[in-house]
Structures are given as structure tokens and as C-alpha cells.
Amino acid sequence: MPGKRTDVISWDEFFMRAAVAASLRSKDPNTQVGACIADTNHRILSVGYNGTPRGLEDDEFPWGTAENPLYDKHNYVIHAEANAILNYRGSLKDMDGATVYVTLFPCHECAKTLVQAGIGEVVYLDDKYDGTEDNLISKNILDRCGVSWRQMSLAAE
Numbered sequence: 001m002p003g004k005r006t007d008v009i010s011w012d013e014f015f016m017r018a019a020v021a022a023s024l025r026s027k028d029p030n031t032q033v034g035a036c037i038a039d040t041n042h043r044i045l046s047v048g049y050n051g052t053p054r055g056l057e058d059d060e061f062p063w064g065t066a067e068n069p070l071y072d073k074h075n076y077v078i079h080a081e082a083n084a085i086l087n088y089r090g091s092l093k094d095m096d097g098a099t100v101y102v103t104l105f106p107c108h109e110c111a112k113t114l115v116q117a118g119i120g121e122v123v124y125l126d127d128k129y130d131g132t133e134d135n136l137i138s139k140n141i142l143d144r145c146g147v148s149w150r151q152m153s154l155a156a157e
């Protein structure tokens with residue numbers, strides 16, 4: 001009898017690759033973010049990426065930053081983590097203790113939202129805003145609220 005395959009990808013890699021796949025849908029020319037929420041039974045609950053709110057045409061959208069807040073993408077884009085939570089159609093109870101896999105370390109607004117949704121762990125790929133005020137606040141929120149965070153990497157193909 002042939003043995004089973006053993007060189008399968010880990011759960012971490014599986015969920016992070018789902019987050020990366022979601023990020024490929026983002027229209028943001030500067031930073032594409034994907035998020036994948038997996039529960040404690042290794043089930044994917046939801047995925048999301050950074051994009052415009054439904055109804056706001058992302059082809060006509062000004063995807064840059066601007067001094068005038070009216071024309072700055074940051075004031076319009078829904079973040080990947082928020083989209084992943086909002087895309088979920090089940091009970092929020094399912095998110096208790098779940099892990100979010102994100103391609104970018106969550107901002108402080110997302111950190112608050114993740115905490116409030118019951119997420120227990122954040123696994124991220126990139127932390128390109130490490131050390132900024134927003135990033136420090138985010139880490140402070142996660143630490144104080146008992147949400148653990150760790151970085152992982154994906155092997156290049």
C-alpha cells in the first residue's frame with residue numbers, strides 16, 4: 001500500500017496563501033493587503049482585501065494620497081481585515097479565538113476591530129510601517145487586549 005504524501009503545506013502556509021490570493025484582488029497601486037480568518041478547527045471563515053465600499057466605483061476612484069482629505073484614498077478604502085469580518089455571513093461567535101492571517105500588520109483601527117470581533121491571534125507577513133505611531137498603537141492594543149501576534153514568511157516559489 002502506498003504511503004501518504006507528507007510534504008504538504010502547513011496550516012499557516014495554507015491560510016497565508018489564501019490571504020495573499022485575496023490581496024491580488026486589491027486595486028491599491030501602493031499597498032495590496034489580504035486577510036484570511038481561520039477558526040480553531042482550521043476552517044476558513046472569511047477572506048477580504050483592501051478596496052472601496054460597495055457602490056464606489058473602484059475604476060474611477062482616486063487611488064493616491066492627497067493633501068485634500070476629499071481626494072485621499074485612506075479616507076475611503078475599507079481595510080482587508082474589516083472586509084474579512086464584514087464578509088462573514090455566519091455568527092460572530094465563530095470568530096472567538098480565531099486567527100487572522102494578514103499580509104500587512106494591522107493598523108490600529110483594524111486592531112480594535114479584530115479585538116472586538118473576538119480574534120485571538122494575528123499572523124502577518126510584512127510590517128512595513130513598523131515603529132510608526134499607528135503601528136505602535138496597534139501593537140499596544142493587541143498586547144493589552146490579549147491578542148497574540150507573530151510574523152511568518154512564505155518560501156519563494
Ligand SMILES: O=c1ccn([C@H]2C[C@H](O)[C@@H](COP(=O)(O)O)O2)c(=O)[nH]1
Pocket residue numbers: 028030031032033049050051074077078079080081104105106107108110
Ligand atoms: O490594517 C490595514 C492597514 C492598511 N490597509 C490598506 C489601506 C490602504 O489601501 C493600504 C495602505 O496604503 P499606503 O499607501 O501603504 O498607506 O493598505 C489595510 O487593508 N489594512
Ligand SMILES: [Zn+2]
Pocket residue numbers: 079080081106107108109110111
Ligand atoms: Zn486597518
